[in-house]
Amino acid sequence: MPTSRKKALILIAILVGTFLVGGGLWYERSSRIPGEINLSDVTDRLAVPEEVDSVHPRTEVVPDRDRRRLLDGSFYTIDRMQGISENCKDISYSSFENDSGKTPREAQIRFC
Numbered sequence: 111m112p113t114s115r116k117k118a119l120i121l122i123a124i125l126v127g128t129f130l131v132g133g134g135l136w137y138e139r140s141s142r143i144p145g146e147i148n149l150s151d152v153t154d155r156l157a158v159p160e161e162v163d164s165v166h167p168r169t170e171v172v173p174d175r176d177r178r179r180l181l182d183g184s185f186y187t188i189d190r191m192q193g194i195s196e197n198c199k200d201i202s203y204s205s206f207e208n209d210s211g212k213t214p215r216e217a218q219i220r221f222c
Contacts, residue, residue, distance in 0.1 A: 165214045168207045191221060 188194060194202070208214050 164209055165206050165218050168205050
């Protein structure tokens with residue numbers, strides 16, 4: 111075997127060995143389970159701000175005579191918000207308020 115061929119094979123073997131060792135070290139570091147986790151640090155970052163202005167239906171005081179007739183009439187069940195006319199959507203959205211008493215934006219109101 112000529113000497114230049116031996117040198118090339120030795121160089122290739124060194125490169126492959128270096129690649130395998132480097133890949134093994136990288137894999138070992140990336141799959142390592144972290145040691146201790148300080149839960150107080152994690153909970154501080156995940157804490158919900160105290161000043162959450164939640165959205166809820168607006169309530170009204172209704173006399174008993176009107177309360178008994180509140181749900182009289184015909185109702186339709188819809189499957190999508192697209193099935194509601196704009197006038198009805200506006201009425202629905204206006205029936206919600208924040209804890210601060212303000213009317214919330216439409217994006218804050220979630221329907222299921």
